[in-house]
Amino acid sequence: MEPEPTLQPLKHIVPAAQNNINTKFILLDKGKVTLEGQYKTCLALVADETAAVHFQMWGDECNAFEPGDIIHLANDIFSYSRNNLVLRAGKRGKAEKVGEFTMSFVETPNLSEIRWGPDPCDSRKYVQQAVISPYSRVFSSPH
């Protein structure tokens, strides 16, 4: 088997137009499955021990993953999709269920609820500018 690329903690991911994200998280909540053209799509709240983020599922991913599932992402992308900042597998990425339940998580910060801007030192890169909301504004917490 190929050596596994190191997993990034969610808090270290930065928006970029590259399929370069390898990470593992637990799915906390799922929105409604909707149709975008002929493809199913569904927004989910996911998190690891360091941060939370919105995860955009496509096609059969929408029914394959359920809250409580631990998912491994390889070569995924964190970028804007219709003005929303989301993590998704994209065409070259892969999302696979590797377990259930036994993973710790935090619900704040939520990287999709942060305003990002160009890095003054390197305009090709993004840096955090402001916190729009500490928690997801799309998914409410069950507490």
Place this chain on the structure above:
Amino acid sequence: MLIKVLLHEAENPLEITLREAFCCLEPKLRPPFPLTIPTQQDYLDLNRAILYGVLCEPHFAKVHIKHLHGVITDGYEYFTSILIKIVNELYFKLVDSVKRQLIWVTHEMVNVLAVGFDDLLVALMRQIVGGDFGEENLWLCFEMVNLFTSKWDYFIEEEPLVLSSALYVFLRLLADHCRVLSIPKIEALRQMEIDFCERMLREKLYLCLRIGRDLVRLLQDLVHVPEFRAIWKDLLYNLSAFRTDGFVDISQIYSTRTSKFYFLLRITPEMESQMRFLMSDVNFGSQKRYQIWFAKKFLALPERKTVLVDIVRFICCAHHPSNEIIHSDIIPRWAIIGWLLKCGVKNYVEANLKLALFYDWLFFDENVDNVMNIEPAILLMVNSIPKYVDVTHSLLEFLFILLDNYDIERKEILLRGVSTAFCSLVRKGVVQSLDALTSCDMLSPFLKERLGKLLSETQFPLVPSLFVKCEKSSSLHTDYTKAGCSN
């Protein structure tokens, strides 16, 4: 194919190693078999390859097993250990034909007295889900009770203790199986389970007594079944019927603490790992989502909720957190039990839940029992006062109902057990005093009066100090987990 892999599910590492060994060695798995002695690594690979062959090629299973018998040099220890791993980690994913083969090869391992075959049987019994009346689950029940019944003499001779485990499992399953009537096929299974348990109790009571006091708890849940009602009567009034030396009174069973091993028998490894994760890694206040997931997976159907009783026994007796965890922000055991009590169960399950929570209180003896087994109940009562005094009230009330009714002829034993339990909890610093209960304005005066009476009536010299805050208790508190006897 060994397991069902769903869309977007990662391959399983255990399945990969078995499949790879099989693919690699496939040409060598057909006769004539080479006579060369394999190296240690080749030997392990060959074990894996044969195992995969046995499970996935039913038509060649006899050839594979013959091959295995010819090469084995470790008493089947490695072979059995992978089987156990498969059962623990993959059972619920196994393809149906593989499950059939698994039972077949289990019979083989029993026949050759493989090292660890008893652990394999225990692993299989743990996969039987209480309150699940699905065909697959009932099939596994049938296969297991059939195995124990058909090899009865053999087990008595070779590994009698595994029969005690089987008795615990089937008595507990019968409580569920005797409550449903409308399920086809269950009648024959139920009768086999009854026959097995009745034979154990009638002919091998000394093996049954190994279980300890929880044997009584399980039996009492079955007194509505004629066979068990008769046994129960004999246990109370006609002990000579059992021809067991040294057994003169049922209170001897009360005084034997049940080993934590038995409680694991009635929860699946998956439930166990999720419960342990909750109580070791999740902070108090962050548990809500986990609770929803756990309930959705294991408690969604009303008939499945009887497993809550087993979970409560598991939490009280088989999961004892370290002092480090007790003093951290991790969710405490009493809070988990508080949640389980509120899971919306039928009255008789709720009564059984409370009995499970207080069971070790009734017979508590500092020489035998561990204060950690009774800790969740006192903390749940005390900590529920501010917001959920109804919980405190119903628990304390239930405790007194038990004292009055659980065994009318042995009230003294229960009284001694419960008052010793209160004493130990204060003396070991689990609670600083019982003031929270005895002087709680929100509790009914009747309950407070009974509690006061219970504490003052006992002949223990320690009791008066229960009402005084113990100065040293804060230092004692740190160490109370070490104070009891270990399992």
